[in-house]
Structures are given as structure tokens and as C-alpha cells.
Amino acid sequence: MRFSIYSLLRHAVTGAGWPEQWRSPEPKVAYDVVIVGGGGHGLATAYYLAREHGVRNIAVLERGWLGGGNTGRNTTIIRSNYLWDASAALYEHALKLWEGLAQELNYNVMYSPRGVMMLAHSVHDVQVFKRHVHANRLQGIDNEWLTTEQAQAFCPPLNVSESLRYPVLGAALQRRGGVARHDAVAWGYARAASALGVDIIQNCEVTGIVRGSSGAVNAVETTRGRIAATKVGVVAAGHTSVVMAMAGVRMPLESYPLQALVSEPVKPVLPCVVMSNSIHAYISQSDKGELVIGAGTDAYTSYSQAGGLHVAEHTLEAICELFPTFRRLRMLRNWGGIVDVTPDRSPIIGLTPVPGLFVNCGWGTGGFKATPGSGHVFAATMARGEPHPIAAPFSLERFRTGALIDEAAAAAVAH
Amino acid sequence: MLLIECPWCGVRPENEFHYGGEAHIARPADPAAVDDAAWTDFLYMRTNPKGRHAERWRHIHGCGRFFNGVRDTVSDRVLSTYQPGELPPS
Numbered sequence: 001m002r003f004s005i006y007s008l009l010r011h012a013v014t015g016a017g018w019p020e021q022w023r024s025p026e027p028k029v030a031y032d033v034v035i036v037g038g039g040g041h042g043l044a045t046a047y048y049l050a051r052e053h054g055v056r057n058i059a060v061l062e063r064g065w066l067g068g069g070n071t072g073r074n075t076t077i078i079r080s081n082y083l084w085d086a087s088a089a090l091y092e093h094a095l096k097l098w099e100g101l102a103q104e105l106n107y108n109v110m111y112s113p114r115g116v117m118m119l120a121h122s123v124h125d126v127q128v129f130k131r132h133v134h135a136n137r138l139q140g141i142d143n144e145w146l147t148t149e150q151a152q153a154f155c156p157p158l159n160v161s162e163s164l165r166y167p168v169l170g171a172a173l174q175r176r177g178g179v180a181r182h183d184a185v186a187w188g189y190a191r192a193a194s195a196l197g198v199d200i201i202q203n204c205e206v207t208g209i210v211r212g213s214s215g216a217v218n219a220v221e222t223t224r225g226r227i228a229a230t231k232v233g234v235v236a237a238g239h240t241s242v243v244m245a246m247a248g249v250r251m252p253l254e255s256y257p258l259q260a261l262v263s264e265p266v267k268p269v270l271p272c273v274v275m276s277n278s279i280h281a282y283i284s285q286s287d288k289g290e291l292v293i294g295a296g297t298d299a300y301t302s303y304s305q306a307g308g309l310h311v312a313e314h315t316l317e318a319i320c321e322l323f324p325t326f327r328r329l330r331m332l333r334n335w336g337g338i339v340d341v342t343p344d345r346s347p348i349i350g351l352t353p354v355p356g357l358f359v360n361c362g363w364g365t366g367g368f369k370a371t372p373g374s375g376h377v378f379a380a381t382m383a384r385g386e387p388h389p390i391a392a393p394f395s396l397e398r399f400r401t402g403a404l405i406d407e408a409a410a411a412a413v414a415h
Numbered sequence: 416m417l418l419i420e421c422p423w424c425g426v427r428p429e430n431e432f433h434y435g436g437e438a439h440i441a442r443p444a445d446p447a448a449v450d451d452a453a454w455t456d457f458l459y460m461r462t463n464p465k466g467r468h469a470e471r472w473r474h475i476h477g478c479g480r481f482f483n484g485v486r487d488t489v490s491d492r493v494l495s496t497y498q499p500g501e502l503p504p505s
Contacts, residue, residue, distance in 0.1 A: 239465070241461070241462075241463035241464075241465075242463075242464075242465050250456065250460040250461075250462070251460065251461070251463070252455075252459035252460055252461065253461065253463055254436070254461050254463050255463055255488075299429070299433070299434040300417075300434045300470065300486070300491075301463060301468065301470075301488055302488050302489075302491055303465045303488050303489050304488070304489060304490065304491050306491075308416045308417070308429065309416065310416055310430060340463075343458075343459050399455050399458070399459045399460075400451050400452065400455045
């Protein structure tokens with residue numbers, strides 16, 4: 001069924017229950033394509049494979065539940081003001097898809113371009129951010145410089161006192177940046193993919209990757225039996241190293257817990273997203289009224305989906321300094337997600353040394369914003385067996401050739 | 416916050432230490448003699464295991480010395496620490 005104002009009104013009046021939004025079939029013995037990982041990136045990949053490349057015989061295998069990993073654990077920030085052309089092209093591709101995503105999926109992903117403002121606290125910050133603004137304008141991406149007064153006018157609760165230990169010297173603002181509803185992204189892609197015939201199989205953990213005599217992939221072993229497929233896409237975020245090891249492939253990845261936390265809900269107090277890389281604050285307000293705060297990664301690699309309290313405390317200190325009015329808010333929940341970080345802080349999208357095995361990983365601390373673009377270019381890469389032009393610079397091969405994409409504009413939490 | 420036993424100073428809180436990444440990665444003795452694949456493996460490829468992980472730590476707010484440890488990356492429990500040059504306990 002399609003959502004429309006009429007269907008919403010009809011259900012509101014009749015009180016009839018809503019049908020399930022996607023099917024939960026038993027896995028078949030074979031598929032044309034298997035996607036390992038049912039987060040936003042994996043589901044988007046399956047959706048675009050089905051819609052744009054005519055591949056309908058697809059299974060998405062999810063170890064837990066849809067969007068239960070990093071898709072449901074991030075701080076939902078969307079922006080595309082990256083420095084290097086390769087990154088800017090990738091994230092801008094995603095941002096353009098965000099703008100029409102709710103209509104495309106017929107599912108309200110609540111994309112809200114309320115502006116992402118990145119604060120500068122030192123002369124170095126000012127110079128770097130202005131360089132970013134100029135680079136982005138050459139790339140055709142909106143990003144503008146704000147003076148301290150303009151920054152406070154855009155975000156009234158911001159403390160711009162000169163007495164701050166790290167005073168606000170200005171800010172870079174991407175007005176098209178903002179937030180979206182993370183769960184709705186997973187659900188919307190799942191619903192749309194399922195309607196196109198994609199089998200979404202939850203509680204199905206991949207335990208092995210089976211390679212034939214030629215070395216090519218021909219099946220995956222799962223907790224629900226062997227599933228044959230000659231094309232397998234690994235979109236497993238923090239567990240990518242573990243899954244790729246099943247095929248004998250070593251990855252340039254380290255997995256770290258990244259924390260986030262939310263406050264008790266309050267009336268609208270924060271009109272935009274505010275980020276400060278230098279003193280490490282990431283904050284926005286959800287439509288429920290909670291302040292959503294992104295903390296840092298722990299120093300060490302881990303799969304624990306938790307993190308040290310001192311990491312979250314460090315971020316809260318910065319928030320309290322920048323927003324004195326938030327000091328009396330109580331924090332409600334605190335959690336961690338496992339992020340896979342590459343040496344150059346840029347993702348890996350493309351082919352692997354194993355024929356038929358593709359990988360989309362390394363999104364580190366900032367993958368949510370790229371979800372539609374990531375799925376879109378990875379689907380094209382899997383369908384054609386060669387990298388989509390936007391994905392091409394992000395090959396696994398770049399670590400051998402040395403053509404790294406050293407992206408300091410990636411979320412600075414891992415720097 | 417982890418409790419980590421420095422082989423020289425004893426058990427101390429994690430924020431006295433600096434994490435040094437995966438342990439026992441030997442730099443090729445003659446870099447010019449290895450091929451690109453081996454060099455890439457040395458520079459960038461990491462085991463990143465879910466489970467026992469041998470890793471380097473440095474007691475930077477203490478004795479300043481490097482040492483190695485084995486930690487379970489699921490529970491985050493530090494299983495043992497040992498001096499550089501020693502092999503990881505089996």
C-alpha cells in the first residue's frame with residue numbers, strides 16, 4: 001500500500017491496523033545477489049540494485065534486526081561540505097538523493113535541512129574553514145562563512161562570550177545540511193526494497209564465505225543454512241574485518257566504539273546542528289525534543305558497543321561551555337556503536353581481490369549522511385562489476401597505490 | 416575506564432596510557448626488497464579481531480615506557496600485559 005494523506009486519514013478514522021511494511025520470508029537456497037548487513041547502506045544497496053539495475057533476486061542478511069547497528073545509533077547529521085573533490089562528489093551525491101528521498105520511497109524520512117554550523121575557535125580553524133568554504137564553492141556545494149555575530153544570530157543559544165577558553169571566532173554554515181530520522185531511513189528502504197521483491201532476512205548471521213575452485217565466491221554459510229550466490233556485497237560496518245576474514249581478505253580497518261547520548265526532551269531550544277571539531281561538541285535537537293549529542297571514540301579498538309564514561313563526559317564539558325542554558329538538562333540514554341575506521345578516514349567502496357565479493361565499509365564516524373549515495377554507487381558497482389565513477393577513487397586498491405583521500409573534514413571524532 | 420597493569424608501575428587507570436595499536440607488526444628489514452602488497456600489509460592492513468587482541472600501550476603519564484597487552488575486544492577485559500620483546504602468552 002502507498003502512504004498518502006487519504007490513507008493516513010482513513011486509518012485515523014477507522015482505527016484499522018497498518019499492514020507489515022516488508023515481508024519476512026524464509027531464505028531461499030540461492031540468490032543472484034546477497035547483501036551482508038541490513039543497515040541503511042545495505043538496504044539502500046538492495047533497493048537501488050532492484051530499482052535501477054533490474055536485479056530482483058536479492059537477499060539482505062541481517063545478524064540482528066534492521067537498523068539495529070550504526071543506522072540506529074548515530075546522531076543523524078547530514079552534510080556534504082567535505083574538502084577533497086572525490087569526497088565532496090560522493091557526499092553531495094548523497095545529499096541530492098536525501099532531498100527527494102521521502103518522495104522516492106513514499107516514506108517520510110523526515111529530512112530536515114536546518115543547517116549544519118561548524119564552529120571555529122582559533123586562527124587555524126578560521127583559515128581551514130575558509131579554505132573549505134572556497135573549495136566547496138568551486139565544487140558547486142553550498143558552504144558559507146559566518147562571523148561570530150552571524151553565528152549567534154543563526155543559533156541564539158550559542159555562547160559567544162570572549163571569556164570562553166575557546167571563544168567562537170566564526171563558523172562555516174551549510175544551510176542544506178541537517179538531520180533525518182535514522183530508523184525511518186532503514187524502514188523506508190526496507191519497505192521499498194521488499195516491494196520490489198528483495199528478501200529481507202533478519203536474525204541471520206553470516207558465519208562463512210564459500211569460495212569455489214577458481215577462488216570466486218559461490219555461497220555464504222549462515223545460521224539459517226547455506227545460501228548460494230555468485231555476487232556478495234559486504235556492508236557490515238564495524239564487523240567488516242570479521243566477515244572479510246571469512247573470505248581470507250585482510251582489511252585496512254580498525255573498529256572502535258563511538259558513543260552518543262540524548263537528554264530529556266524539552267521544547268525547541270536549538271534551531272540547527274552545531275559541530276565543533278576543535279573542542280569536540282556535536283549537538284542537535286530531535287523532533288521529540290531530546291538534545292542529541294555525539295561523543296568521541298574510545299582510544300582502543302573494541303566490539304563492545306559501549307564506551308568509557310570519560311569520553312562522553314569530555315563532550316558534555318564542551319557542550320556546557322558553548323550552551324550554558326543546557327547545563328541543568330539531565331541525560332537520558334547513552335550508547336555506543338562500532339565504527340570501522342580506515343587509515344585515511346575515507347570509505348572503501350568497490351571490488352575486492354576475491355571475484356564476486358564486493359565491499360562497502362570504512363565509513364568510520366560519519367556514514368549516516370552518505371546512506372543514499374553509498375547504496376546508489378555501490379549498487380551500480382555490484383551490478384556492472386566495475387566501480388561507479390563516483391566510487392572509483394574509494395577503491396580498496398588505493399592503499400596499495402598510495403592514492404589516499406586524506407579527509408580531515410570527516411567527522412573529527414576519530415582524529 | 417579500563418584498568419591496565421603496567422609491567423613496571425602496576426595497575427593504573429586507562430587515562431594514564433596511550434593506545435599504540437596492534438602489536439607484533441614488524442617493519443620489513445629491507446623495505447626496498449618487499450613488493451607493494453607486503454608493504455601495504457605492513458602499513459595499513461590490521462587483524463582487527465573480535466576477541467583476543469595483542470596491542471601496544473604506552474604509560475605516558477607514568478614511566479613513559481611501551482609495553483604489550485592482550486585484551487578481549489568484546490568484553491574489553493585486559494587479560495595480561497607483558498614487556499616488549501616478549502611473545503604474547505598463548
